[in-house]
Amino acid sequence: MKVVVDGMGGDNAPYAIVEGAVQAQKEYGIEIVITGPEDLIQKELDKYDYDKSKISILHASEVIGTNEHPAMAIRRKKDSSINKALNLVKNGEADAIISAGSTGAFLTGATLIIGRIKGVLRPALAPIMPGKNGPFMLIDCGANVDCKPKNLEQFALMGKAYFETVMQVNNPSVGLINIGSEEEKGNELTKEAHKLLKEAPINFAGNVEPRDIPLGNVNVLVCDGFVGNTVLKTIEGVAGNIFSVLKEEIYSSFKTKIGGMLLKSVFSKFKKDYDYKEYGGAGFLGVKSICVKAHGSSDAKALKNAIRQAKVFYDNRVIETITEYIENSIADNDENIKAE
Amino acid sequence: MKVVVDGMGGDNAPYAIVEGAVQAQKEYGIEIVITGPEDLIQKELDKYDYDKSKISILHASEVIGTNEHPAMAIRRKKDSSINKALNLVKNGEADAIISAGSTGAFLTGATLIIGRIKGVLRPALAPIMPGKNGPFMLIDCGANVDCKPKNLEQFALMGKAYFETVMQVNNPSVGLINIGSEEEKGNELTKEAHKLLKEAPINFAGNVEPRDIPLGNVNVLVCDGFVGNTVLKTIEGVAGNIFSVLKEEIYSSFKTKIGGMLLKSVFSKFKKDYDYKEYGGAGFLGVKSICVKAHGSSDAKALKNAIRQAKVFYDNRVIETITEYIENSIADNDENIKAE
Known part of the structure; x- marks a missing residue:
């Protein structure tokens, strides 16, 4: 397997990216290409025995920054590290791409350059999150801020394909994020999506209220990208806030400092549970090749895990399964239209 | 001041409702009417010296349950505890209403029976939440699941009115919940709303990313009801999950139990910070009278606090301020239309 890594994407590029790539190569034995200014990347590589x-x-x-207009930057900066990496995948010279850079540029570029799987209306960003009773997928998390019900149905099928193959869960449950458990609850989008999901070839768990998201009782949670991104960032914000206030309070007196020391194991387990670095990156599902978006603040360990995720993605033939599910869903629709 | 309380609304009705009403009467000296089956309510009242x-x-x-269709139930169950309470306010025999019952029935009933302030397109549910650096308002939190940009502009004006009067904050800051801090980020709704909020007579703080919501750096956070409800319930879910796992872990060994005891003060402060009961209910802003929605699981203390909130609402003439701001905004629009 050959992976291409955007050497200039992310807050800690290129040093953390190169370090993570070197570690991943050693651990997983795969081939890695790093894009970016040759002298700069080589200088980082020279720090290691690789x-x-x-x-x-x-x-x-060139480099595309996070504040640039994604579509415009992808079109203009042909010699950017992300463009070069995407084209390598497009030309079949790499099996997967990983970037910790601008989410917008990566997703736009992947859709424009690599292209969508036939029948997929909108690819979706799908991180795996830590839940109390197990990990769960949140799809879409920001690629599509305005969605139609049909998009959500496809997110469900793609999420199912990923969970079955990568997470090895047989017949994974799929829920719809909604502000009420009853079928008739929600906004126009979720009410219509509910009807489609009920009929789709998935193990549909019905509506999942946001209060129950952190439990992780349902494997795949479907929503539009605005809601998904809001949920993701609210979880990060609340967890971060709780831990930071807790730390301040623990350091406030001798007694609480001792208490904090005795609970050190508990807190580190927690931090790990709420640490995106443990979970690698987010898959961008629905494009023709393997695309993994690593967190913008990825360190070497996070980047290494994102590469591992791309490998699991590859070994479990997720793209093929998504292609099959989307094809079947279109065939079913055609059948229904004929039958009507 | 005279307050009417829906005696049959909420998971702990009527006992917690009656107990909270008795406590509130004693503490705040106001008059209280409780609606519900006379014998049942009297039996509860007889437990106290009041x-x-x-x-x-x-x-x-009659009683309206949380699973009934709100509009239909309000229309059919004329003799329900919530209907009777709303009509008392409508007829000018009470100054405020508090209910811990079905949110849908309460909001629908308040809009239909009490009616909107002239010019208000959609009333909005607006709880005050605990933030790290101060309390903040989340408006709308579920009354309007599909919104237009103009609705969000009015939520901003109503939120400002409330924060100025009830929270006594001069020129409160107002932010738009959005998945990116830059002006051009977001979905169709937030992009258009951003333009309106920039021109509105508010102290506009721009977009607020969900990650920053728990900080409480911005006083009033505006969003559509689907997003607001999702944020509210995600915060509840994450905080609840963290505390429940923390508790389990602390009880898992002798060492951690001692640690937990030493940190008892820290944890109880935390629980208080994330305890909705401390903050009373959520105001339903934009209707002609004071409506406070208490949490469905309110105990006596939560209900008492919701009544206190209605009193503060009344003492600070929030309805009059909202009316003024909405009138001015409509006059400004008319000016602009004439000038064009």
């Missing part, structure tokens, strides 16, 4: 036959550099002179 | 000249019962034979 296998020169397995890690190479693809020179790219 | 001022019979200040607390009375308005008989209502």
Whole structure:
């Protein structure tokens, strides 16, 4: 397997990206290409003892920042590290791409350059999150801020394909994020989506209220990208806030400091549970190749995990399963239209 | 001041409702009417030593459950505890209404029976939440699941009116919940709403990312009801989950139990911070009278606090301020239309 990594994407690029790539190459034995200014990437690589036959550099002179207009930047900056990486995948010279850079540029670029799987209306960003009773997928998390019910149905099928293959869960449950458990609750989008999901070839768990999201009782949670991104960032914000206030309070007196020391194991378990770094990146599902978006603030460990995720993605033939499910769903629709 | 309380609304009705009403009467000296089956409410009242000249019962034979269709139930069950309470306010015989019952029935009933303030397109549910750096308002939290940009502008004006009067904050800041801090980020609704809010007579703080919501750096956070309800319930879910796992972990060994004991003060402060009961109910802003929605699981203390909130609402003339702001906004629009 050959993976291409956007060497200039993310807050800690290129040093953390290169370090993570070197670690991943050693642990998983895969081939890695890193895109970016050759001298800069080589200087980082020189810090490590690495296998020169397995890690190479693809020179790219430009960088796309997080504040640039995604579509415009992708079209104009042909020699950017992300563009070069996407084209490598498009030309069949790499099996997967990982980037911790601008989410907008990555998703737009992946859709424009690599292209969608036939029949997929909108690819979706799908991170795996830690839940109390197990990990769960949140799909879509920001690729599509305005959705139609049909998009949500496809997110359900793609999420199912991923959970079955990568997470090895047989017949995973799929829920619809909604502000009420009853079928008739919600806004126009969720009411219509509920009807489609009920008829779809999935193990539909019905509506899931946001209060129950952190439990992780349902494997795949479907929503539009605005809601998904809001849920994701609210979870991050609340958890971060609780831990930061807790820390301040613990340091406030001798007694509480001792208490904090005795509970150290508990807190580190917690931090791990709420640490995105443990979970790698978010898959961008519905495009023709494997795309993994690593968190913007990824360190070397997070990047290494994102590469591991791309490998699991590859080994479990997720793209093929998504293609099959979407094809079947379209065939079913055609059958229904004929039958009507 | 005279307050009417829906005696049959909420998971703990009527006992917690009656107990909270008795406590509130004693503490705040106001008059209270409780609606519900006379014998049932009287039986609860008889448990306490209360001022019979200040607390009375308005008989209502029916109850609206949380699973009933709100509009239909309000129309059909004319003798329900919530209908009787709303009509008392409508007829000018009470200054405020509090209910812990079905949110849908309460909001629908308040809009239909009490009616909207002239010019208000959609009343909105607006709880005050605990933030790290101060309390903040989330408006709308579920009354309007599909919104237009103009609705969000009015939510901003109503939120400002409330924060200025009840929370006594001069020129409160108003932010738009959005999945990106830049102006051009978001979905169709938030992009258009951003433009309106920039021009509105408010102290506009721009977009607020969901990650920053728990900080409480912005006083009033505006969003559509689907997003607001999702944020509210995600916060509840994450906080609840963290505390429940923390408790389990602390009880898992002797060492951690001691640690937990030493940190008892820290945890109880936390629980208080994330305890909706401390903050009373959510105001339903934009209707002609004071409506406070208490949490469905309210105990006596939560209900007492919701009544206190109605009193503060009344003492600070929130309805009059909202009316003024909405009138001015409509006059400004007319000016603009003339000028064009």
